[in-house]
Amino acid sequence: MRDPYTVLGVPRSVGEKELKAAYRKLAKALHPDQNKDDPKTQEKFAEVSSAYDFLSDKQKRAQYDRGEIDADGNPRFAGFPPGGGGGRSGAAGASGFSAEDILKEFMSGFSGSPRGGARGPGSGAAGWDPFTGSAGQSTRQQSFKGDDVSVTAAVSLEDAHSGASVPLHMPNGRTLNVKLPRKVEDGQQIRLRGQGTANPMGGEPGDAIVTVKFAHHPRFRREGADLRVDVPITLYEAVLGAKVRVPTLDGSVELNLPPGVNTQKALRLKGKGLHGDGDLYASLRVVLPEGGDPDLESLMRFWRDQKPYKVRDQ
Missing domain, CATH: 2.60.260.20 (Urease metallochaperone UreE, N-terminal domain)
Structure with a gap:
């Protein structure tokens, strides 16, 4: 997820009352009931909802503001705190790179694409692992996942009631057939493993976070x-x-x-x-x-x- 403050259009100093007001304004304009034929707007609605859920959690917000976790709630790499001096010449924050960006750049110097620096001992086709001190692909590199994606699924009351399988239109243009959980609730989030963005470094892809929204019913x-x-x-x-x-x-x-x-x-x-x-x-x-x-x-x-x-x- 993008920076939740940016998603909601609020400053980092925003109070709870102003945060809720900003969310309500955006949610009203982007609600799936008002934009049934616009999947991109529905995706924005899911992103706004996720951003509000994140910032309304006081513990997560405090951890995020301190740079301990990213916008998806994942711990940041401790060696490169955001805006701190752990990056190149202490300028990581000013250059706009995240901790993960800097780590990827650092690792790329040992994976067969040097950027002018000396490579570690035993540097061959397999590359030198700066974390293990041995040749072969870095276990740290393998641990990176691709980005998660947020998707909104507009579900009819009949489908929710029966636990039916519904088509889910992904941001990349694919359509998945997803079985709804038993007694699914409005606003419930479902994680689809491996259906997110591919990892450019060769690791496993991210996940798809599906937010279920009950569609307006003409009768009930x-x-x-x-x-x-x-x-x-x-x-x-x-x-x-x-x-x-x-x-x-x-x-x-x-x-x-x-x-x-x-x-x-x-x-x-x-x-x-x-x-x-x-x-x-x-x-x-x-x-x-x-x-x-x-x-x-x-x-x-x-x-x-x-x-x-x-x-x-x-």
Whole structure:
């Protein structure tokens, strides 16, 4: 990840309140629900979210500010603290190189591409290992991984509920088919080993950090594990009772409406929420016939004049 302060556009002295405000502003503009057809914006959203999670962790932020860890939370090489004098002529910080950059440059002088300096003893085709004092590829060089990449996966409630396999579009243009974890949550991060950037020094590639974001659903409203759905019914179904079909994440089910059902309260379908952990609440909405109906209007005038009843205090 890039410098989290740069990602969020805030100074290093930023307070918690200002940090949260900056994140909210960016998250609102970059949210996947608002940019469904723009994968690059979704990637920026994931990067902004990761940067905020990093800086809102007081321990990680303090370690990062002291130069103990990088923006991905990995320890920095202790021999070259950022901005310190461990680099070439003490100018590593001023030159803009990170500790890892300097180490790579240092190691390249012993791997068959000298930069004018003398090579160590036994320097042959295999190269001299400055860390082990022997010929062969450096074990330190082998330990470097490629960079991790951040990816956002917009997941439907149905796919999250069933733990389906979903296509994941990677920054390099590849598409992976990823199986969602059981009971995956909104905002949960999944690490895909070896799916990040290749290591230019020949070591293992980095990982892909996938942030799951639940896509906006046209019908269901989510409240944690509970779901809410509007169910339109006719006036005569509300008065006389009926059997109506109600959509759920597992398919529609039949719901018995008692005569004179009160549409003020939602009807609860236990265990029909997300992952089966929550419930589904069906809010009944009486819908009148379009264009009006003379007979219905006549009946309602009779009720108004002959059988009025109160539904409000005033």
